[in-house]
Amino acid sequence: xxLKRILAVSRVSILELFRRRDVYAALILxxxxxxxxxxxxxxxxxxxxxxxREISLLLIWVFSIIITITNAARQIPGEIQRRTIYPLLSKPxxxxxxxxxxxxxxxAASTGALLIFYALFIVLTGIKxxxxxxxxLLQGIALHVCFxxxxxxxxxxxxLLLTPSANITCCLLVTVGILIFGAQLPxxxxxxxxxxxxxxxxxxxxxxxFEFFDMRLxxxxxxxxxxxxxxxxxxAYAALYTSVFVSLAVAVFKRKRI
Amino acid sequence: xxxxxxxxxxxxxxxxxxxFLLQTGLxxxxxxxxxxxxxxLGDTRMLLSSKMxxxxxxxxxxxxxxxxxxxxxxxxxxxxxxxxTQDEHAHQHTELHSKRNNAETKQTPEKDTSFFIGWVEQIxxxxxxxxxxxxxxxxxxxxxLPWMWAAVKxxxxxxxxxxxxxxxxxxxxxxxxxxxxxxxxxxxxxxDSYKLELSRAQIFFDPLQNYEKTLSAARKALAKWKKKHxxxxxxxxxxxxxxxxxxxxxxxxxxxxxxGELQTARSRAKQALEVHPDNEYFKKIFDNH
Amino acid sequence: xxxxxxxNVNKTYPNGQKALKNFSLEVGEGEIFGFLxxxxxxxxxxxxxxxxxxxxxxxxxxxxGKDPLIPxxxxxxxxxxxxxxxxxxxxxxxxxxxxxxxxGLDKQTIRQRIKKVLTQVNLQGTGNKRLKHFSKGMLxxxxxxxxxxxxxxxxILDEPTTGLDPLARLQMRDIxxxxxxxxxxxxxxxxxxxEAETVCDRVGIVKEGxxxxxxxxxxxxxxxxxxxxxxxxxxITSEQQILNT
Numbered sequence: 001x002x003l004k005r006i007l008a009v010s011r012v013s014i015l016e017l018f019r020r021r022d023v024y025a026a027l028i029l030x031x032x033x034x035x036x037x038x039x040x041x042x043x044x045x046x047x048x049x050x051x052x053r054e055i056s057l058l059l060i061w062v063f064s065i066i067i068t069i070t071n072a073a074r075q076i077p078g079e080i081q082r083r084t085i086y087p088l089l090s091k092p093x094x095x096x097x098x099x100x101x102x103x104x105x106x107x108a109a110s111t112g113a114l115l116i117f118y119a120l121f122i123v124l125t126g127i128k129x130x131x132x133x134x135x136x137l138l139q140g141i142a143l144h145v146c147f148x149x150x151x152x153x154x155x156x157x158x159x160l161l162l163t164p165s166a167n168i169t170c171c172l173l174v175t176v177g178i179l180i181f182g183a184q185l186p187x188x189x190x191x192x193x194x195x196x197x198x199x200x201x202x203x204x205x206x207x208x209x210f211e212f213f214d215m216r217l218x219x220x221x222x223x224x225x226x227x228x229x230x231x232x233x234x235x236a237y238a239a240l241y242t243s244v245f246v247s248l249a250v251a252v253f254k255r256k257r258i
Numbered sequence: 259x260x261x262x263x264x265x266x267x268x269x270x271x272x273x274x275x276x277x278f279l280l281q282t283g284l285x286x287x288x289x290x291x292x293x294x295x296x297x298x299l300g301d302t303r304m305l306l307s308s309k310m311x312x313x314x315x316x317x318x319x320x321x322x323x324x325x326x327x328x329x330x331x332x333x334x335x336x337x338x339x340x341x342x343t344q345d346e347h348a349h350q351h352t353e354l355h356s357k358r359n360n361a362e363t364k365q366t367p368e369k370d371t372s373f374f375i376g377w378v379e380q381i382x383x384x385x386x387x388x389x390x391x392x393x394x395x396x397x398x399x400x401x402x403l404p405w406m407w408a409a410v411k412x413x414x415x416x417x418x419x420x421x422x423x424x425x426x427x428x429x430x431x432x433x434x435x436x437x438x439x440x441x442x443x444x445x446x447x448x449x450d451s452y453k454l455e456l457s458r459a460q461i462f463f464d465p466l467q468n469y470e471k472t473l474s475a476a477r478k479a480l481a482k483w484k485k486k487h488x489x490x491x492x493x494x495x496x497x498x499x500x501x502x503x504x505x506x507x508x509x510x511x512x513x514x515x516x517x518g519e520l521q522t523a524r525s526r527a528k529q530a531l532e533v534h535p536d537n538e539y540f541k542k543i544f545d546n547h
Numbered sequence: 548x549x550x551x552x553x554x555n556v557n558k559t560y561p562n563g564q565k566a567l568k569n570f571s572l573e574v575g576e577g578e579i580f581g582f583l584x585x586x587x588x589x590x591x592x593x594x595x596x597x598x599x600x601x602x603x604x605x606x607x608x609x610x611x612g613k614d615p616l617i618p619x620x621x622x623x624x625x626x627x628x629x630x631x632x633x634x635x636x637x638x639x640x641x642x643x644x645x646x647x648x649x650x651g652l653d654k655q656t657i658r659q660r661i662k663k664v665l666t667q668v669n670l671q672g673t674g675n676k677r678l679k680h681f682s683k684g685m686l687x688x689x690x691x692x693x694x695x696x697x698x699x700x701x702x703i704l705d706e707p708t709t710g711l712d713p714l715a716r717l718q719m720r721d722i723x724x725x726x727x728x729x730x731x732x733x734x735x736x737x738x739x740x741x742e743a744e745t746v747c748d749r750v751g752i753v754k755e756g757x758x759x760x761x762x763x764x765x766x767x768x769x770x771x772x773x774x775x776x777x778x779x780x781x782x783i784t785s786e787q788q789i790l791n792t
Contacts, residue, residue: 050401051401088646
């Protein structure tokens with residue numbers, strides 16, 4: 001495996017995301033929604049900031065999920081559809097290198113977009129509250145980046161097994177579903193009778209718990225940082241799932257007929 | 259490149275203008291007296307408004323959902339008795355609160371959850387704030403206002419939204435004028451609501467200490483309360499309404515007393531005891547004057 | 548050593564379709580070989596197996612004696628696909644630079660080679676243009692440029708003149724002949740029999756997964772002033788299998 005080739009492939013993915021209009025459209029939408037909201041007068045009281053954090057962070061999460069999944073979903077299928085996969089694989093590059101390169105590129109592109117959103121968030125809330133970067137926010141950003149990496153890996157694996165539209169739909173449903181309901185699975189398992197409780201427990205154990213990466217409540221309500229041990233545990237958790245998804249993707253692509 | 263920039267700028271301007279117009283209400287139109295939000299949302303606006311109040315409650319509790327807290331705003335509304343104390347980190351459970359808890363808590367069978375509550379829940383407990391923490395101080399207490407504002411806008415018929423907002427403005431933030439204006443608006447949309455008159459009376463009483471206006475507002479509240487019950491105050495429909503009745507009478511009696519109208523205060527206290535025989539305050543006024 | 552060696556290769560797709568049946572073919576170094584056949588004959592399958600994009604069921608394939616399934620052995624290969632929508636968001640130079648890095652060239656070599664191949668395919672001065680502004684003919688030439696970039700020994704061209712105007716076709720032919728003078732081996736599939744007739748040293752005609760005829764292009768024409776097209780049609784429709792190598 002050559003790092004140079006992997007990075008060359010990833011560079012193309014980054015170029016693609018930033019030369020298409022999607023990210024800028026999302027960015028503009030976030031701005032157009034957040035800025036007027038931050039100017040609303042609530043009963044003549046000034047300096048209210050938590051609602052801006054809530055709405056801005058919600059928008060950032062929504063758009064980061066959309067951008068990450070739609071971008072990752074078209075990486076390899078796009079190459080196949082355009083037929084650029086043939087001149088690419090006819091060169092001295094392995095299929096594994098291609099998959100890893102695409103994954104890294106999609107991740108770098110989505111992470112770059114995410115960091116731009118957060119930079120805007122920091123400026124917007126900083127102007128309003130005179131408080132710029134907190135350690136909880138830094139942790140939140142780090143975990144959000146881990147989330148993006150994990151979702152990228154899952155989507156790229158999905159892109160090799162499903163059609164692009166099916167992949168996008170499934171990944172969106174799974175991601176949003178786990179974010180909303182993932183935390184309630186243990187309770188559901190406990191409250192159910194067999195065999196539902198066993199199935200729920202298995203699902204609870206196997207699925208990647210995306211809700212681990214969502215620190216919005218802590219950031220919005222100034223609830224402080226997460227315990228450092230838990231923080232690194234969640235990062236390790238993301239790394240484990242990512243490596244599983246990417247390994248599976250490499251294995252599937254090596255056997256895939258194109 | 260320049261053409262694209264100009265097109266982009268035009269789009270941005272159009273979008274910004276649209277948002278600005280919405281915000282200033284210039285494109286609100288009247289259809290049966292209702293604004294555009296009411297027309298679009300229909301009956302779901304009450305649901306939306308209630309949701310906004312719940313969200314405000316969560317904000318008050320530092321992002322923790324109401325089911326973790328016994329005296330959340332959305333469940334009990336504005337409760338300010340003369341004996342209510344509030345501490346940032348501890349909870350004073352009045353008899354009223356604990357009675358309500360006992361009545362409303364459902365009995366659920368205990369389940370063995372140890373097998374299922376594992377690492378997932380441990381991590382989620384750490385990631386999500388657990389244990390509520392009240393907003394304290396003007397700097398933080400104002401944070402619930404956007405959701406209360408949204409609750410009022412979403413459904414002008416949500417009396418609780420007006421009550422809580424006005425309490426918050428007057429009591430927590432010292433914005434009594436805004437609170438009274440808001441209540442007036444609420445009364446406009448809900449002319450039969452005695453609760454809003456009661457809230458007005460409370461604000462006149464404390465912090466404004468304007469006892470004449472307190473009397474005026476409290477009388478209106480009483481009249482509307484009686485009207486609601488077909489002129490039979492001795493047969494209230496719920497414990498909450500009984501409490502409110504007690505509150506109205508307390509304000510009337512105490513206002514009379516502070517204005518020096520002791521006989522009127524005593525007489526009112528006597529009448530109040532007919533409906534609320536166990537009330538220690540009315541007994542004290544009746545006995546001492 | 549032969550540049551391309553295919554011996555007794557069989558390939559059946561999962562749906563049961565037999566794409567190649569005991570297929571054998573050899574192309575010498577420096578040869579221009581025309582690979583002809585009707586649609587569905589097995590041309591694309593053969594090319595994919597040559598490029599290491601598809602695994603065969605049995606038999607051996609070698610490029611200068613090495614297995615093309617191993618990525619590093621593909622350094623000597625250059626491939627022009629039949630149709631490819633190259634990344635429209637990229638500039639021509641960026642695309643070539645990308646492929647150059649994939650092929651393991653260093654920066655300086657890439658810069659030099661980009662200049663050379665763009666001139667070779669008559670695209671000098673267009674390096675900074677986005678590919679989405681390129682015409683079909685220009686994209687085809689970019690395709691040739693990327694195939695030539697790393698100076699490969701073997702070029703596999705799939706329908707190189709498809710979609711080109713007559714002038715561009717003439718230029719393509721000149722490029723192929725030029726490559727031969729440089730000692731490259733060119734293996735191209737085409738439906739343009741007249742071009743195969745003009746350019747190729749040898750021609751192979753494949754039908755239903757097996758090589759029906761293979762020999763020097765001039766030999767196919769033979770007596771009676773028959774052209775390749777007539778011969779091709781006769782071979783394709785003939786019941787008997789004539790193999791002449």
